[in-house]
Amino acid sequence: MTPARIVLYGFVGLVLLYLIIPVIIIVPMSFSSARFLSFPPPSFSLRWYEAYLGSTAWMQATKVSLVLAVSSAVISTILGTAAAYAINNSKSRLVHSLQIILLLPLVTPIVIIAIGVFFIYAKVGLLATIPGLVLANVMLGIPYVITAVLVGLRKFDPTQEMVARSLGMNRLRSFFVVTLPQIRPSVISGMLFAFISALDETVVALFIAGGENQTLTKRMFTALRDEIDPTIAAISSLLTAISFLLVILIALNARETKAAPEQDANSH
């Protein structure tokens, strides 16, 4: 290996450490017995996990977040898949310009989205309600689902669906029997994206969550602004574990997609 290569690999190694250390450092901190942060922890204990699991406020927030993440992932997957199918099968220019609107939540700064939703909800009385939180996260999740499902649809040969229809199936049935099973991996990964996005969403929740219906992230944010409580480390470790589990699911799922016969995925 040339000296230049060694320097290059060394540099890349340091960058990777910078990426990884903050993600894993919270795990030992969460098992610390100390009230104040010290590293390495003086001794290990489960007290912060007990503090989390024993607190009704944290448990209520966790329940709200989970209900919210599951229901908005399911709803945005249905709406997003329908929209992606329409975009893929339509030649109209209108539909293609509407696509830009559907991707708008991805590029709009989140605070602007948050104050906009806050304003609308204040008018219609959806502030601090579960349906309000779900609807807002459906809006944020739709672009992820559309992007993921479009990737799957572009690999899918539409003539198969035409054959099914020429054999007498109606459009709806041919979609569920022929198309959906083949694009299933991308629909699932879209749903997982939407789930993580809703679980981690913080800024919109800061404005529209409240009362009984606080989300986990809103509580964490407020707690972090006031003091550094190791309970947060315990919750963070759990959240990270959930994310990683989902990433592994997405990866396994992607492998399945690759196994499917590949059409031209890069054409657009």
Add this chain to the structure above:
Amino acid sequence: MFLLLTPALAVIVALLVVPLLWLAWQSVYHNGFTLENYRRILTEDIYWHSFLQTFRIAFIVTAATALLGYPVAYVAASLPRRWSIIVLAMVVLPFWTSVLVRAYAWLILLQRTGIINSTLKSLGLIDVPLILVNNEFGTVIATVHILLPFMVLPLYATMQKIPAELTMAGASLGGTPSHVFFRVFLPLSLPGIIAGAVLVFVLTLGFYITPELLGGGRTFMVSMLVSRNVELYNEWGAASSISVVLLACVFAIFWAASRLIPVERLMGMR
């Protein structure tokens, strides 16, 4: 077909498009047409300082992610597949961790009594703890950490498509390794750099959680200006004009970049 599009469209129009139009209207109308809100952005120090600081941070973060991310993407693209998957996994892992969790981790690492300060102290390198957080420095460190994957992934996608024959041809024609890199490889990877830079820059402009938690009140980015005006002062006129300007910046950058490379690539649809 249009019918299938309607439900998704309805949600986004009701919760995003309508509020945006309303914000635009609010910004110029208060008991009559007025440009007062925009005049304030230009004349009041706190407003344009915040815009200036936000753009400065966005430049620093974009440059830093490019400098740190380019070698990572280069190594990932040149290693055998088994190793490149490991490198990419390490890049994507933090991507999937909540932004809040990572802000917390940086507080643990960077604060006065944090891990970095106590390590440096026990090594005898410093006497007084360094001030690493609750300022712009802490914000930049954490922002770069969050956005680095957005730079590495488009770079990697571009580099992977550069045919090895081209660099080999360059070398066989007598180019030194650095010559081949700067004259052949770097120009070919330029679309990846542009895609990554645009994404990182635009995302930094809208950052909120990280500067709020790690900026210690000394980092006052535009997003915080918007939220303060709504939450504390109930000043919708100011909040909406700031939002309109911020959004105009974001759209202008995307529009300019889409002239250079396809939008789908910018949006991460690679």
